[in-house]
Amino acid sequence: MQTFINDDFLLSNDYAKELYHQYAKNLPIIDYHNHLPPSEIDSNRxxxxxxxxxxxxxxxxxxxxxxxxxxxxxxxxxxxxxxxxxxxxxxxxxxxxxxxxxxxxxxxxxxxxxxxxxxxxxxxxxxxxxxxxxxxxxxHAQNLLIKSKVEFVGTTDDPTDDLSFHESIRNSNFPIMVAPSFRPDKALDIQSKFFNDWLTKLEEVTGTNVDKYNSFLEALSQRIEYFNEHGCRASDHGINVMFYEEGSENEVADIYEKSRRGCTLTEKDVKQFKTYTLQFLAEKYYEKNWAMQFHLGPLRNNNTKMYKEIGADSGFDSIGDQLLADPLSKFLDSLEKNNILPKTILYCLNPRDNYILATMAGNFQDSSIPGKVQFGTAWWYNDHIDGVTNQMSILSNVGLIKHFIGMLTDSRSFLSFSRHEYFRRILCNILGQWIEKGTIPPDIPLLGRYVKDISYFNAKRYFDI
Missing domain, CATH: 1.10.2020.10 (uronate isomerase, domain 2, chain A)
Incomplete structure (x- = not known):
């Protein structure tokens, strides 16, 4: 049986069709956050x-x-x-x-x-x-990216990764920019039984002894410089539960050294370490003009039996329901007070938090760039028609959708770039339906600029591509 996907798939009226076919369809793709293996791009798998x-x-x-x-x-x-x-x-x-x-x-x-x-x-x-x-x-992998009209790929990389594949891609004739993104989750995960093992890797790649907290921060700074030299445009943080607990550098240094000795840490210790360390990192991102991404709210590894059998990231994560607004506000404000708040993108997994993030973003805008703090696109369990529509509707209700940086794949698949088409069709249909309801004017050139910016140009400007 022939599929139901035709030229006007998801486009419910003539306005939506015109916006999609005339303004969205042929735009390139800026995929600023995904999990494609750079080794497979480099080898043209x-x-x-x-x-x-x-x-x-x-x-x-x-x-x-x-x-x-x-x-x-x-x-x-x-x-x-x-x-x-x-x-x-x-x-x-x-x-x-x-x-x-x-x-x-x-x-x-x-x-x-x-x-x-x-x-x-x-x-x-x-x-x-x-x-x-x-x-x-x-x-093959590289040609699939070209076929998809991808212009920029932002991979997700641990601070200890050597980025040799990125360097090889950059030195080849491949026409697409493939840049690393700095994902230091393991550097913040001080309560993990694997924390000291990860620090050993950090020592190996930096040639630094990180027994002391200041040398740990110096090692992270060194890796930020290394990532920046390889074209990094963004950091990324997977944060299950948002935190904020003030602490001095001396207090955090003591907590760090306690952890190195194998001592048990209190919940306050952990929050102080994470807060101070992330503040330090955020200042470095600000200096580099990187975007700081927060992926907030998953409840991970729920099925202990299957986690033991096949490990993490295997489909046993779901939506968490921890309170978010107060610690997130305090953390962003701590950066703003010191004039070190970088461009920031906030994604929530729990749709309950959509209005929280949309309004939180509005607290910390400034004149450096339109939409400096972004309410990020519908993520993971929300990247379906209802979730994408809800995210953009809420952003429109309390902010400026005109400056929204749009879609990403967040995927490990070379075929997932069709999700940008999916997103663009939904965007055009939202605008087409608003015209039909009489809530916005049928000004196709004006709305076409919205479509082009949200689909492509805003992200291009935001990440300085």
Whole structure:
């Protein structure tokens, strides 16, 4: 059966259609936050089959496979690539209402030119056709980025990563900018049993003894310089529970040294360490003109049994419900008072917090750049039609959507850039519906500028690309 995805998919009236086709459709992509492996871009990875490019590391699909009663061996286990694909094909017809139903068929159509619904009956044909097309050089990793009109890729990298793949890409003739993003979660995770192990890695890459807190900060500064030399435009912080606890450098140094000796830390100790260290990092980001991203509110590794079996980031995270507004306000204000607040993007996983972040962003704007503090795009469990619509509607209600920096993939897949198309169609449909309701004028040139800025130009300016 032919798919439901046509030229006017998700566009419910003529205004939306005109805005999408005339202003959004052909724009390049700035994907400023994703988890693509830079090694695979550098090596121009060739994928053997559609399971490799589609199912590896995709916890979105893994969760739906489990919800469909599929055994773990067909998800993260030892089943063959074809067996895993067949289980996904069996699951897809049951995903109606989930964005993966749309994404699956968008990706089949845009990258494989397969205009057919995926199900058990079509699975063998689609497996054969997709695998045949994957053999073509145009389906190798670098060419997929070019095919998607990607202009900038912001990967996610630990401070101890050597960035050799980024350097190799930069020194090649590859026309797309692939920049690292500084993700120092492990540097803040002082309560983790793995903290000292990570510090050993930091010592190795910096040639620094970090037994003392000031030398730890110097080592982080050194890595920030290194990332900046490799084109870094942003940091990124995964924050399960937002924190704020004031402390002096001497107090935090004592806490750090207690941790190095293996002493037990109090909750206050942990918050003081995280607050002071993140303030230090934020000042460095400000100096480099980096954007600081906060991904706020997941509740991670809920299934202890499966965490022990297959580890983190495997599809067992969900939405947390810790209070956010007060510690976030105090932290951002502590930076603003000292004139060191960098460009900042705030993403929340709990949609309950959408108005909190949208209004929080408005507290800390200034004249340095329009939309300096951003209410970030709908993230993770919110990047579906309702979530994307809700995020932009709330931003419009309490801020200026005109300066919104738009979509990102937050993905490990080279096929996920169709999500930018998905986002742009939703954006144009929102504006088209507002025209139809009579709440905004039918000024297509004006709204076309909105579409172009939100889809591409705002992010290009924001990240200085």
């Amino acid at each position: 060739k994928f053997k089959n559609i399971s490799e490019i589609w199912l590896e590391g995709d916890h979105y699909k893994w969760r739906l496979l489990r919800a469909n009663g599929i055994e773990e061996k067909f998800i993260t286990g030892q089943a063959t690539a074809k067996e895993k694909f067949m289980k996904w094909a069996q699951t897809v017809p049951n995903t109606i209402g989930n964005p993966l139903y749309h994404w699956t068929h968008l990706e089949l159509l845009r990258y494989f030119e397969i205009d057919e619904l995926l199900n058990e009956e079509s699975a063998k044909r689609i497996w054969d056709t997709a695998n045949e097309r994957l053999q073509d050089e145009s389906m």
